[in-house]
Amino acid sequence: MIGIIRRRLAIRSYRKRLGPYLEQHFGWRANYSPQQVRSGASTLGLSTADICYAYALYCTPSDFDSHHAATGEHCDYATMHAETMSFGTGSSHGDSSSHHDSGGGWFDSHGHDSGGHHGGHDGGGHDFGGGHDGGGGDGGSH
Numbered sequence: 001m002i003g004i005i006r007r008r009l010a011i012r013s014y015r016k017r018l019g020p021y022l023e024q025h026f027g028w029r030a031n032y033s034p035q036q037v038r039s040g041a042s043t044l045g046l047s048t049a050d051i052c053y054a055y056a057l058y059c060t061p062s063d064f065d066s067h068h069a070a071t072g073e074h075c076d077y078a079t080m081h082a083e084t085m086s087f088g089t090g091s092s093h094g095d096s097s098s099h100h101d102s103g104g105g106w107f108d109s110h111g112h113d114s115g116g117h118h119g120g121h122d123g124g125g126h127d128f129g130g131g132h133d134g135g136g137g138d139g140g141s142h
Helices: 002-026 034-044 051-058 061-071 077-087
Strands: none
Touching (some): 002 051, 061 077
């Protein structure tokens, strides 16, 4: 139970704090590299124990898989991405079915947060040349 709560809090902070940070420092993009995501989380002092969920939010599936192959971890993009969508910001308002999910972000075509929170951006990303952080384990298997 504590693990689920910790994971939900991590995902919420990745969406509320990391997304805007990435946009501010790297510009709005459809996806960011794992290195940029890890760097942003580290700079913001966010937990990296569940960083794979941030990768699922902001990286392409191929970058996610390449990163995990390089680190020897076994994480599933589709499962983790779906999990981030299931409890994202914890909001039940807003109909995300009418919005476009670019794979890394949670925006409709006008850059509005499809989770129902208007006024802040919760995602986006870009792969700036396939950079990978190549770092060792990200906190165990997922």
